[in-house]
Amino acid sequence: xxxxxxxxxxxxxxxxxxxxxxxxxxxxxxxxxxxxxxxxxxxxxxxxxxxxxxxxxxxxxxxxxxxxxxxxxxxxxxxxxxxxxxxxxxxxxxxxxxxxxxxxxxxxxxxxxxxxxxxxxxxxxxxxxxxxxxxxxxxxxxxxxxxxxxxxxxxxxxxxxxxxxxxxxxxxxxxxxxxxxxxxxxxxxxxxxxxxxxx
Amino acid sequence: xxxxxxxxxxxxxxxxxxxxxxxxxxxxxxxxxxxxxxxxxxxxxxxxxxxxxxxxxxxxxxxxxxxxxxxxxxxxxxxxxxxxxxxxxxxxxxxxxxxxxxxxxxxxxxxxxxxxxxxxxxxxxxxxxxxxxxxxxxxxxxxxxxxxxxxxxxxxxxxxxxxxxxxxxxxxxxxxxxxxxxxxxxxxxxxxxxxxxxxxxxxxxxxxxxxxxxxxxxxxxxxxxxxxxxxxxxxxxxxxxxxxxxxxxxxxxxxxxxxxxxxxxxxxxxxxxxxxxxxxxxxxxxxxxxxxxxxxxxxxxxxxxxxxxxxxxxxxxxxxxxxxxxxxxxxxxxxxxxxxxxxxxxxxxxxxxxxxxxxxxxxxxxxxxxxxxxxxxxxxxxxxxxxxxxxxxxxxxxxxxxxxxxxxxxxxxxxxxxxxxxxxxxxxxxxxxxxxxxxxxxxxxxxxxxxxxxxxxxxxxxxxxxxxxxxxxxxxxxxxxxxxxxxxxxxxxxxxxxxxxxxxxxxxxxxxxxxxxxxxxxxxxxxxxxxxxxxxxxxxxxxxxxxxxxxxxxxxxxxxxxxxxxxxxxxxxxxxxxxxxxxxxxxxxxxxxxxxxxxxxxxxxxxxxx
Numbered sequence: 001x002x003x004x005x006x007x008x009x010x011x012x013x014x015x016x017x018x019x020x021x022x023x024x025x026x027x028x029x030x031x032x033x034x035x036x037x038x039x040x041x042x043x044x045x046x047x048x049x050x051x052x053x054x055x056x057x058x059x060x061x062x063x064x065x066x067x068x069x070x071x072x073x074x075x076x077x078x079x080x081x082x083x084x085x086x087x088x089x090x091x092x093x094x095x096x097x098x099x100x101x102x103x104x105x106x107x108x109x110x111x112x113x114x115x116x117x118x119x120x121x122x123x124x125x126x127x128x129x130x131x132x133x134x135x136x137x138x139x140x141x142x143x144x145x146x147x148x149x150x151x152x153x154x155x156x157x158x159x160x161x162x163x164x165x166x167x168x169x170x171x172x173x174x175x176x177x178x179x180x181x182x183x184x185x186x187x188x189x190x191x192x193x194x195x196x197x198x199x
Numbered sequence: 200x201x202x203x204x205x206x207x208x209x210x211x212x213x214x215x216x217x218x219x220x221x222x223x224x225x226x227x228x229x230x231x232x233x234x235x236x237x238x239x240x241x242x243x244x245x246x247x248x249x250x251x252x253x254x255x256x257x258x259x260x261x262x263x264x265x266x267x268x269x270x271x272x273x274x275x276x277x278x279x280x281x282x283x284x285x286x287x288x289x290x291x292x293x294x295x296x297x298x299x300x301x302x303x304x305x306x307x308x309x310x311x312x313x314x315x316x317x318x319x320x321x322x323x324x325x326x327x328x329x330x331x332x333x334x335x336x337x338x339x340x341x342x343x344x345x346x347x348x349x350x351x352x353x354x355x356x357x358x359x360x361x362x363x364x365x366x367x368x369x370x371x372x373x374x375x376x377x378x379x380x381x382x383x384x385x386x387x388x389x390x391x392x393x394x395x396x397x398x399x400x401x402x403x404x405x406x407x408x409x410x411x412x413x414x415x416x417x418x419x420x421x422x423x424x425x426x427x428x429x430x431x432x433x434x435x436x437x438x439x440x441x442x443x444x445x446x447x448x449x450x451x452x453x454x455x456x457x458x459x460x461x462x463x464x465x466x467x468x469x470x471x472x473x474x475x476x477x478x479x480x481x482x483x484x485x486x487x488x489x490x491x492x493x494x495x496x497x498x499x500x501x502x503x504x505x506x507x508x509x510x511x512x513x514x515x516x517x518x519x520x521x522x523x524x525x526x527x528x529x530x531x532x533x534x535x536x537x538x539x540x541x542x543x544x545x546x547x548x549x550x551x552x553x554x555x556x557x558x559x560x561x562x563x564x565x566x567x568x569x570x571x572x573x574x575x576x577x578x579x580x581x582x583x584x585x586x587x588x589x590x591x592x593x594x595x596x597x598x599x600x601x602x603x604x605x606x607x608x609x610x611x612x613x614x615x616x617x618x619x620x621x622x623x624x625x626x627x628x629x630x631x632x633x634x635x636x637x638x639x640x641x642x643x644x645x646x647x648x649x650x651x652x653x654x655x656x657x658x659x660x661x662x663x664x665x666x667x668x669x670x671x672x673x674x675x676x677x678x679x680x681x682x683x684x685x686x687x688x689x690x691x692x693x694x695x696x697x698x699x700x701x702x703x704x705x706x707x708x709x710x711x712x713x714x715x716x717x718x719x720x721x722x723x724x725x726x727x728x729x730x731x732x733x734x735x736x737x738x739x740x741x742x743x744x745x746x747x748x749x750x751x752x753x754x755x756x757x758x759x760x761x762x763x764x765x766x767x768x769x770x771x772x773x774x775x776x777x778x779x780x781x782x783x784x785x786x787x788x789x790x791x792x793x794x795x796x797x798x799x800x801x802x803x804x805x806x807x808x809x
Contacts (some may be wrong), residue, residue, distance in 0.1 A: 023423070047669065054731070056738065059789050068608065
């Protein structure tokens with residue numbers, strides 16, 4: 001299973017935090033994360049072992065690939081959240097039954113507007129474009145809001161102790177679900193705007 | 200022994216190495232030229248000349264008469280054919296060369312009665328560079344070779360093959376823009392968000408890097424492996440020869456002379472506003488005035504294409520042109536004023552070209568060679584894969600498993616299983632590209648997993664790991680999860696030479712009077728033995744505390760047997776013992792990696808305290 005945004009593999013078998021020698025805290029300072037990645041990279045990158053035995057070179061290659069994967073997974077808050085789910089033995093539901101109705105309604109409305117724009121006569125498209133661009137700005141705002149909800153969720157995890165926290169897990173799944181929906185929608189909007197530009 | 204850096208360019212090639220803490224290009228001993236033209240002349244008995252000597256053999260018109268030619272084939276810009284199948288040769292490149300075979304997975308040139316592949320011809324250029332250094336009595340065995348960042352897996356593999364055919368160990372392939380950034384970074388001439396605009400003879404690359412604290416991190420790369428100064432030359436030639444009948448235009452002598460004149464005129468027009476070309480044909484003289492603005496109008500469509508690529512790279516890096524702190528120019532074509540102006544306009548700043556654009560890639564390759572030899576401990580090079588990698592799934596869809604601009608080395612593991620009961624093999628088709636459908640992407644290779652023991656459909660669980668190494672080349676391994684062991688993978692590359700073909704070419708390349716093939720293979724086996732023994736000695740010295748006593752005993756025993764075998768002439772025994780020693784030292788190697796990371800952790804603790 002891979003994150004469909006960045007291609008980073010998700011899976012309980014890869015301990016991203018341990019790979020970067022970081023504590024299991026969900027709020028991560030991006031500078032500290034990058035510094036850890038660079039420091040460890042300098043130590044085990046294949047460039048350091050070019051005259052080593054084939055076994056060492058192979059171990060270096062595999063180790064660096066895992067290090068890079070871990071860094072990319074943890075760097076983006078969304079992939080970090082998805083990873084945390086997997087790591088905790090959870091899954092994001094296939095049918096996204098957690099999506100609140102008003103988001104579903106927004107998706108439906110926007111898709112309708114995109115279809116209208118696609119089918120409109122060329123002369124009218126410019127008018128539609130402004131409307132859709134306005135929509136996109138709204139969607140971006142919603143995304144920003146969701147991301148700060150995600151951050152708050154991470155803070156809550158960090159503050160709570162060891163063990164399961166079912167209510168935090170439910171909340172996390174809900175936020176990630178909404179983000180996934182919204183990302184798909186924004187991607188569709190961008191694609192239509194690109195097509196419009198090209199036409 | 201030093202590792203050398205090689206710029207194997209479309210138009211010119213160079214070899215360089217670190218001299219103390221500065222990189223230095225090797226000159227031709229007699230002409231003192233730093234560049235070696237990437238031109239190879241092949242006669243009926245084999246290669247006869249490389250560089251200026253080869254150019255002298257090119258069919259040209261002199262005083263209206265044909266000279267040169269005969270049964271010597273002169274091949275230029277062979278880099279444009281590396282890693283390509285016959286069907287991928289661009290139409291405008293076709294009439295210029297005598298192709299033997301355009302139907303296969305590798306382009307083949309016909310040179311007299313013999314047939315050559317692009318890696319064989321590139322190997323001649325590498326050999327000539329090797330000779331240049333060996334004239335100073337220093338041996339060249341291990342090299343770093345640069346490739347365009349946008350080169351595909353097949354093109355990279357072809358470059359490694361060329362190295363092998365030239366008797367070199369290619370320790371690393373480095374992307375050209377990244378190499379250039381190393382040269383600038385070493386001198387601290389470029390830091391922050393840096394754009395490297397590399398416009399060479401045959402290829403164009405744009406790479407956007409973040410350079411800070413010795414870390415060179417590529418954020419995005421884009422390019423066109425078939426866009427360069429050669430295209431501007433061709434367009435200029437077509438304009439010069441306008442009006443001539445096609446039969447005359449496609450005459451080798453006529454075309455070569457016109458191209459030579461066009462190239463010179465193009466270079467002159469970087470200094471002056473107006474120039475003239477004269478071509479003496481048997482029955483007429485072509486004389487044309489070319490103004491700089493005329494040249495620029497011919498060049499502009501190609502320059503526009505480079506700027507589109509720049510936009511795409513910026514988009515992937517999520518940056519605006521104004522976010523870029525420095526722009527670096529690489530490649531001879533960047534000497535054209537129209538290119539400099541266009542780049543300055545695009546990024547809103549004057550580009551840097553303080554390091555000679557013809558030399559900078561080779562100098563950077565030498566810096567990378569230095570890093571590999573253990574100097575520059577602070578430098579960390581984080582390059583990316585330029586094209587997405589994926590597998591063909593049901594319905595002919597390309598499912599991306601590694602996205603473009605992912606930092607390398609990187610790996611992804613996917614699980615595969617069977618679709619029908621007792622299925623004995625699973626086929627995986629790996630592709631490179633950005634399109635939705637597999638047929639629109641470039642086939643990289645087909646992997647066959649098996650044989651699989653008879654089981655119900657869906658029961659087997661085979662984990663396949665796709666690893667892209669630091670060279671940007673794909674490595675595939677498979678593991679049978681249920682049996683808990685390695686699974687064999689049969690690879691069939693879509694483009695390129697098989698190991699058997701390379702062995703055969705190595706045979707052919709051996710001159711009479713040189714050692715025979717067996718002798719050569721024995722030398723290679725002994726060299727492998729020396730390498731692993733030296734590596735292990737060093738590792739035991741540095742990390743000896745990580746070895747268990749019985750491990751040490753078995754490794755030392757295997758090492759002794761290897762040393763004994765190396766005195767003999769049984770090369771298969773030597774190779775087997777190298778394998779055995781490698782296998783025995785694997786747990787030790789893994790422990791070294793773990794320890795290396797812990798060392799970094801300790802360093803942090805010290806930093807935190809102080």
